Amino acid sequence: MRTALVIGTGLIGTSVALALRSRGITVHLADHDPGQARTAAALGAGTDSEPEGPVDLAVIAVPPAHVAEALAEAIRGGVARGYLDVASVKGGPARALAELGLGEDELSCYIGTHPMSGRERSGPLAAGADLFEGRPWVLTPSRSTDTEVLNLALEVIAFCRAVPVVMDAEAHDRAVALVSHMPHLVSGLVAARLEHAEESAVRLCGQGIRDVTRIAASDPRMWVDILSANPGPVADLLSELAADLDGTVRALRALESADRAERGAGTEGVREILRRGNAGQVRVPGKHGAAPAVYESVAVLIDDQPGQLARIFADAGQAGVNVEDVRIEHATGQQAGLVQLMVEPSAVPVLTAALRDRGWSIRQ
Structure with a gap:
């Protein structure tokens, strides 16, 4: 893949575009709101100019209710040699495409996908090239899906550093x-x-x-x-x-x-x-999608000042302790917070002693 067109420059579409641009792909951006496409372009996600000819892949990143319409228009317009969508629902768009009269031959160049990642905020300003790292990315190929399109989708997933998972569309939903x-x-x-x-x-x-x-x-x-x-x-x-x-x-x-x-x-x-x-x-996957490990918490009281978290992580690293997860609880009405460092049980006494030696206030 050398060229791509991202249709829909919200959180997911812009994040995909940023990841592709970081790998040297030429990315064109389109959105029903030209201002949003310009914002994504200004963030380095690509160009909001139209491609001069068909691109290698079109990524449809619009809301589920509009996926079928956008796909049908793109496929019939011949804007790419392969197409994928990133909607969070797969069965509905597939049925809508059939209702629009697209047959298996036309849909052989399309594959439904869903990156299992997001944020509470939406829009291009919330996007990031690292949004999908280590996250499942579902692929729902049909009987008519061309192998070349599947390979293009897998290439996108690899560029985004996500983990491909193949599922039936209805099972996914x-x-x-x-x-x-x-x-x-x-x-x-x-x-x-x-x-x-x-x-x-x-x-x-x-x-x-x-x-x-x-x-x-x-x-x-x-x-x-x-x-x-x-x-x-x-x-x-x-x-x-x-x-x-x-x-x-x-x-x-x-x-x-x-x-x-x-x-x-x-x-x-x-x-x-x-x-x-x-x-x-306990069945919820833990770090890197593996079975959840049992960690213990070392609670540290910090002031609301720049660099506090960086200092804690640096001190933990100097003590030879790997912080598996971190949780921050802000104290209501105070310029302070409680940081819970999740570590292996055997590392608790080592980390506690090291942080106390460096002047941190440890809470039991």
């Missing part, structure tokens, strides 16, 4: 409903409880509520498009979740009962849902 779409709605439902909460309660927010509500900050318009393209599987999961919530509510009400047997049943009900939560959480 059920999977993302479980691991992405349903959790986003649940995060929004929890965050909505805060909208009219007392300020005295909101000031008590800690890292737990920040973790749960983080993805609720995403653009509602974008998520309406996504959920509208995959409503059935998401509704099925929410129905199952609603049944669990009903059971949990009954268990909690039982804990208020004067009857000892009812309280015992309530305790068991709450314990069971928490046990199931533990069992599900």
Whole structure:
């Protein structure tokens, strides 16, 4: 691949373009909003001028509801020798393409894909060439997909340093409903409880509520498009979740009962849902997609000053300790925060001693 056309210069499209440009690919940018394409070009993602002839690959990076239309126009216009989309839903666009009258011959140059990566912010200014590094990138080839197009898609994934995963389109949509779409709605439902909460309660927010509500900050318009393209599987999961919530509510009400047997049943009900939560959480892949490792935390109090995190990492490195993950909790109303350094259990005493020797305040 030497040339590419990215249609849609939001977060994903601009990030793909930046990754391709970093590998020397000539990238042309197009968007229904010319100003957004110019912004992406100014960031170094490519040029907003039209290509003089067909490019090697066209990347369709528009909302799911518009993928089929944009693809059909591009394919019938002969703008590229290969096409892929990066929409978060795959079954809907495939059906829409069939409804637009595109046959298997026309669609042999197309492959559906989905990079499993994103941020709470949208638009080209949130983009980065490193957005996809180490993340799964799903490919959903059909029986008619040409091998050359599959190879072009794999080349893009390699340039973006992502991990290719081949799936059936419908299986993909059920999977993302479980691991992405349903959790986003649940995060929004929890965050909505805060909208009219007392300020005295909101000031008590800690890292737990920040973790749960983080993805609720995403653009509602974008998520309406996504959920509208995959409503059935998401509704099925929410129905199952609603049944669990009903059971949990009954268990909690039982804990208020004067009857000892009812309280015992309530305790068991709450314990069971928490046990199931533990069992599900340990299945979430950890670092580099591997089975999650058990890390321990070393908590360090820091001031809100430039260079504090860099100093901590440098001191940990000098102590020969690899920091596997980091979490930051800001102290409400104070210019300070608590940094939790996640390390191997055996490294805890080494890191704790080293940081104390260097003047850091360690919290148990």
